[in-house]
Amino acid sequence: MTETCRTQPFDGQRPGTSGLRKPVKTFMQPRYLENFVQSVFDCVEGLRGATLALGGDGRYYNREAIQTILRLAAGNGVARVIVGRGGLFSTPAVSALIRQRQAIGGLILSASHNPGGPAGDFGIKFNSANGGPATEALTEAIYARSRTIDRYCIAPACHIDIDTLGEQTLAGMTVEVIDPVEDYARLMESLFDFERIRGLFRGGFRMRFDAMHAITGPYAHTIFERMLGAPAGTVIHGTPLADFGGGHPDPNLTHAAELVRQLGRPEGPDFGAASDGDGDRNMIMGHGCFVTPSDSLAILAANATRVPAYRDGLRGVARSMPTSRAVDRVAHKLDIPCYETPTGWKFFGNLLDAGRITLCGEESFGTGSDHVREKDGLWAVLFWLNLLAVRGQSVAEIVNEHWLRFGRDVYTRHDYEGIDSDAAGTLMARLRDRLSTLIGQTIGRHAVSGADDFAYTDPVDGSHAAAQGVRLLLGDEARIVYRLSGTGTQGATLRLYIERLETRREYLQADAQKQLADLIALAGEIADIRGLTGRDAPDVIT
Numbered sequence: 001m002t003e004t005c006r007t008q009p010f011d012g013q014r015p016g017t018s019g020l021r022k023p024v025k026t027f028m029q030p031r032y033l034e035n036f037v038q039s040v041f042d043c044v045e046g047l048r049g050a051t052l053a054l055g056g057d058g059r060y061y062n063r064e065a066i067q068t069i070l071r072l073a074a075g076n077g078v079a080r081v082i083v084g085r086g087g088l089f090s091t092p093a094v095s096a097l098i099r100q101r102q103a104i105g106g107l108i109l110s111a112s113h114n115p116g117g118p119a120g121d122f123g124i125k126f127n128s129a130n131g132g133p134a135t136e137a138l139t140e141a142i143y144a145r146s147r148t149i150d151r152y153c154i155a156p157a158c159h160i161d162i163d164t165l166g167e168q169t170l171a172g173m174t175v176e177v178i179d180p181v182e183d184y185a186r187l188m189e190s191l192f193d194f195e196r197i198r199g200l201f202r203g204g205f206r207m208r209f210d211a212m213h214a215i216t217g218p219y220a221h222t223i224f225e226r227m228l229g230a231p232a233g234t235v236i237h238g239t240p241l242a243d244f245g246g247g248h249p250d251p252n253l254t255h256a257a258e259l260v261r262q263l264g265r266p267e268g269p270d271f272g273a274a275s276d277g278d279g280d281r282n283m284i285m286g287h288g289c290f291v292t293p294s295d296s297l298a299i300l301a302a303n304a305t306r307v308p309a310y311r312d313g314l315r316g317v318a319r320s321m322p323t324s325r326a327v328d329r330v331a332h333k334l335d336i337p338c339y340e341t342p343t344g345w346k347f348f349g350n351l352l353d354a355g356r357i358t359l360c361g362e363e364s365f366g367t368g369s370d371h372v373r374e375k376d377g378l379w380a381v382l383f384w385l386n387l388l389a390v391r392g393q394s395v396a397e398i399v400n401e402h403w404l405r406f407g408r409d410v411y412t413r414h415d416y417e418g419i420d421s422d423a424a425g426t427l428m429a430r431l432r433d434r435l436s437t438l439i440g441q442t443i444g445r446h447a448v449s450g451a452d453d454f455a456y457t458d459p460v461d462g463s464h465a466a467a468q469g470v471r472l473l474l475g476d477e478a479r480i481v482y483r484l485s486g487t488g489t490q491g492a493t494l495r496l497y498i499e500r501l502e503t504r505r506e507y508l509q510a511d512a513q514k515q516l517a518d519l520i521a522l523a524g525e526i527a528d529i530r531g532l533t534g535r536d537a538p539d540v541i542t
Helices: 032-043 062-075 091-101 136-146 182-191 194-202 216-227 257-264 293-302 326-334 345-353 377-391 395-406 421-438 517-527 529-533
Strands: 003-006 020-023 051-056 080-088 105-109 121-127 151-154 166-170 173-178 207-210 271-274 283-286 289-291 317-320 338-341 359-362 366-369 408-419 446-453 470-474 478-485 492-502
Touching: 032 062, 032 121, 032 136, 032 151, 051 062, 051 091, 062 080, 062 105, 062 121, 062 151, 062 166, 062 173, 080 091, 091 105, 091 121, 091 182, 091 377, 182 216, 182 377, 194 377, 207 216, 207 257, 216 377, 257 271, 257 283, 271 377, 283 293, 283 377, 283 395, 289 293, 289 395, 293 317, 293 326, 293 359, 293 366, 293 377, 293 395, 293 408, 317 326, 317 345, 326 338, 326 395, 326 408, 338 345, 345 359, 345 366, 366 377, 377 395, 408 421, 408 529, 421 446, 421 470, 421 478, 421 492, 421 517, 421 529, 446 517, 478 517, 492 517, 492 529, 517 529
Parallel strands: 051 080, 051 105, 080 173, 207 271, 317 338, 317 359
Antiparallel strands: 003 151, 020 121, 105 121, 166 173, 271 283, 283 289, 359 366, 408 492, 446 470, 470 478, 478 492
């Protein structure tokens, strides 16, 4: 027996590229979560009688939200919900599960790399039957429904034990609690040469993986320490905590500071990696060596045939527009297609489903392949381990050889977080207004050879995405990109991306910030970042 409850709409329930993210206190308002989930259910065709996946990154309010969502699923006629034990699931594991179990989709509870805890953020997104994020058409339909919703259907209150494996029943619906790691670990074992990687650790190879007290801890303990034989202690911060231990679960040089220190010591490990709140991002480091996400994608593409899953070669590659053009040079050498898309994994999903690409990535520490329809942090780490085992070289040696062969796209990203939204909007509007006048100008010692607001027409379904970021091309070798991020919940985040191709052997090892100093200053002047935002420096540099 289910009941229909009357409700009224809440403002602002528009899902972004990664679902709906708001402060925890917003989600905890009476009816707020119910309204959004019911809006999703009202827009997903074929939901009644179907199977749904459900889980999250363990952040504050995760367990309570799961109980509510289970009741809503039962009230809307879902036949089976598969839940990760303890309410835990990494985002790539949910994507894999949806595809494996032929589910109608899945609800992922995460705000990714945003802080957790009672004063932090919460998020929820729907992944469709292909395992990937909902299309823009679906998210817009969900938003439209959230603005008119007047009722939700829910089963009576009944606590479900999500900590015990097995099946239970809720108002006629089956709730299946499974180990969130087991199926994903088997998938990884099918893609990579685990025996070769075990040989690395038997030979004394030392690694540190920072799970940042987020979802990948259980996965990393199982895969690295138990299956691959890495010593105990290889995984640090491996217990998921509701507030991520007070840290910021974002795998970059700023927020993974302890890992960076360990890899920088003379006696430090040979290899280091980190992942984020929901397990879809990755940071790769060697001893004293940081690999930019853009370079990582390019290096994996250039070496893909050394790994079992990609031994037959790549159909194509794709990158988000702000990602450096390093992978473009690899694709050219391999004579395979390279697609430039807006930020957001759903754009890669269409290309993957159509069989046009095999590998893809974003500069925001996301890399993935056709094994799922999400970026996958642990997959990227295992790819690097497999590559290190096969090549028998250090991370630095592999990176340096790549630069010698393809050139180095010296690259940096500067994030200005939590700036005034109106100021950020004014900055972007002024840049767009100047686009036509910038082309052909010489600013400082740089000639502007091109300027546009990036737009994308999907080659698979013909959909069009406009206003995806302002690009300034400086000759054939340098680029400046300005873009507002949609992942924060407070104010706006301005992201500034700068790159320059370097082929001179004597400059390949130069510090990126020093090598790009003139372009960094120029980018700030063109956009008047200081004057419009009041910021003298970015909050995060990667």
